Amino acid sequence: MNRQNFFGHLALAVAVVILAAFIGQMRRMERSHATFGLRDRVHTMHNDSDHKHDSDAADSDAEQEEDAEVIVRFRPGTSAETINRITDGLNDRLLDRFEFINNQAVIADEDGLSPETVAAEYRSLPEVEYAEPNFVIELDPAETEGDFDQAAGDEDSDNDDDPPVVRHPGHSSSSPQPNDPLFNEQWSLLNTGQREGTSGADVCATRAWTKTKGSKKIVVAVIDTGVDYKHQDLHNNIWTRPASLAPYNDADLGEFDDRHGFDAADNDGDPMDDNGHGTHCAGIIGAEGDNSDGIAGVNWQVEIMGLKFLSRTGSGTTKDAIECINYVVARKKAGVNVRIISASWGSTAHSRSLGDAIKRANDEGIIFIAAAGNSSTNNDTRPHYPSNYQVPNVVSVAALTRKDVLARFSNYGAKTVHIAAPGAEIMSTWPGNQYEEHSGTSMATPVVSGVAALILSVNPDLSVTELRKRLLDSADKLPALDGKISSGGRVNAARAVKAE
Numbered sequence: 136m137n138r139q140n141f142f143g144h145l146a147l148a149v150a151v152v153i154l155a156a157f158i159g160q161m162r163r164m165e166r167s168h169a170t171f172g173l174r175d176r177v178h179t180m181h182n183d184s185d186h187k188h189d190s191d192a193a194d195s196d197a198e199q200e201e202d203a204e205v206i207v208r209f210r211p212g213t214s215a216e217t218i219n220r221i222t223d224g225l226n227d228r229l230l231d232r233f234e235f236i237n238n239q240a241v242i243a244d245e246d247g248l249s250p251e252t253v254a255a256e257y258r259s260l261p262e263v264e265y266a267e268p269n270f271v272i273e274l275d276p277a278e279t280e281g282d283f284d285q286a287a288g289d290e291d292s293d294n295d296d297d298p299p300v301v302r303h304p305g306h307s308s309s310s311p312q313p314n315d316p317l318f319n320e321q322w323s324l325l326n327t328g329q330r331e332g333t334s335g336a337d338v339c340a341t342r343a344w345t346k347t348k349g350s351k352k353i354v355v356a357v358i359d360t361g362v363d364y365k366h367q368d369l370h371n372n373i374w375t376r377p378a379s380l381a382p383y384n385d386a387d388l389g390e391f392d393d394r395h396g397f398d399a400a401d402n403d404g405d406p407m408d409d410n411g412h413g414t415h416c417a418g419i420i421g422a423e424g425d426n427s428d429g430i431a432g433v434n435w436q437v438e439i440m441g442l443k444f445l446s447r448t449g450s451g452t453t454k455d456a457i458e459c460i461n462y463v464v465a466r467k468k469a470g471v472n473v474r475i476i477s478a479s480w481g482s483t484a485h486s487r488s489l490g491d492a493i494k495r496a497n498d499e500g501i502i503f504i505a506a507a508g509n510s511s512t513n514n515d516t517r518p519h520y521p522s523n524y525q526v527p528n529v530v531s532v533a534a535l536t537r538k539d540v541l542a543r544f545s546n547y548g549a550k551t552v553h554i555a556a557p558g559a560e561i562m563s564t565w566p567g568n569q570y571e572e573h574s575g576t577s578m579a580t581p582v583v584s585g586v587a588a589l590i591l592s593v594n595p596d597l598s599v600t601e602l603r604k605r606l607l608d609s610a611d612k613l614p615a616l617d618g619k620i621s622s623g624g625r626v627n628a629a630r631a632v633k634a635e
């Protein structure tokens with residue numbers, strides 16, 4: 136190429152870049168005009184985390200902010216060609232399909248419409264069963280610092296008369312007590328009345344441990360902010376993909392080296408926790424017991440599969456929660472013995488697609504333990520999801536204090552909340568080999584998930600229905616829960632595993 140040609144090409148290239156930038160700017164302006172007034176809708180999803188798959192860099196910022204996302208369930212038999220024709224016709228792009236949850240697809244709009252409008256477009260089509268915005272899910276505010284102390288203080292003053300104590304045998308010296316140095320703080324497992332608690336107001340863990348301390352054959356999926364799988368008190372109880380199992384492959388998202396789970400928030404195979412919430416939940420289920428370090432989990436040994444859909448700030452979407460469930464179902468079908476999903480999150484947004492995903496997990500023999508929520512409200516009249524989905528595998532969990540009363544922040548519901556568990560001032564693992572105390576139905580949920588894992592360590596062949604019934608039937612009836620939750624009881628690990 137001679138010098139003159141070179142400059143000619145250069146000038147042409149510069150002109151093309153300027154033109155592209157100009158077009159991009161025009162499209163940005165059109166979009167911001169079209170979505171004006173809608174951007175404060177926090178309950179639907181505009182952000183596009185899959186944007187890295189888009190090759191059109193010129194308007195990336197605008198799309199990242201504003202592309203509406205919807206989840207569409209097409210009618211059975213709708214072909215991939217038909218779906219492509221529909222999305223092309225509406226100037227939308229297919230982001231992902233949930234391979235194990237039939238006919239559900241995630242679609243992003245490219246015309247700057249609101250999620251509600253895009254969902255309505257799809258709903259009007261004969262091929263579509265339902266369509267809904269991709270809702271935002273945030274960690275419950277009861278998790279924020281300082282909230283609980285106030286609630287605990289108020290609660291104490293509200294309950295000057297200590298509630299009747301439900302006593303049960305099992306605190307004898309013959310029950311094994313682990314050598315973990317923080318075990319004395321774990322009133323949920325053994326309540327000796329420490330810090331003005333009520334002696335015996337616990338899940339009878341020490342008596343349960345005379346029968347079983349858990350099993351590495353049971354895999355529990357923690358769908359949350361991820362898990363610090365390097366934590367010194369967790370790393371021996373983390374699920375690792377066996378060499379015989381191929382890396383996770385999603386037809387739309389690609390292949391992932393899923394050593395310890397999956398990250399649907401960032402679309403990668405590394406579910407490292409950058410928030411802390413998921414690590415806290417994981418430790419409650421299965422921090423290594425009797426290792427002279429930190430705390431003991433309900434299970435001294437178990438396998439925790441880390442799933443991340445909530446970001447560092449505790450925010451996620453329905454789509455990514457479903458992607459995690461899709462992953463769990465995929466791994467179950469590939470032979471991983473994952474029988475429990477622990478879900479310490481929720482919102483008041485009803486999503487049919489999330490309900491369908493949980494139903495799919497149910498059909499695969501996976502129980503779904505879900506937090507009842509931290510708004511002090513009645514879930515019978517103000518539904519909270521996913522704990523309220525009417526699917527047979529769902530167990531909705533309320534939170535108790537160390538005095539065996541419902542925590543002030545805990546949701547309840549005589550029909551829709553099923554069981555209660557310790558969920559206030561709960562000591563557990565925190566990223567970076569730390570330990571912290573937190574409160575919420577988020578902390579009560581993994582206690583129940585942990586007891587479910589203990590049950591399966593003894594009776595691995597129980598169906599979801601049998602497992603759920605065992606959890607609820609073995610609960611300790613508490614007067615304070617009468618008429619508040621359906622079983623009227625606190626989970627009892629010892630009775631659940633039939634320890635003598």
Ligand SMILES: [Ca+2]
Pocket residue numbers: 231232233234385386387388
């Ligand atoms: Ca997919």
Ligand SMILES: [Ca+2]
Pocket residue numbers: 225226227244245246248
């Ligand atoms: Ca469109």
Ligand SMILES: [Ca+2]
Pocket residue numbers: 398401403404405406407
């Ligand atoms: Ca990651």
Ligand SMILES: [Ca+2]
Pocket residue numbers: 315368422423424425426427428429430431432
């Ligand atoms: Ca430990």
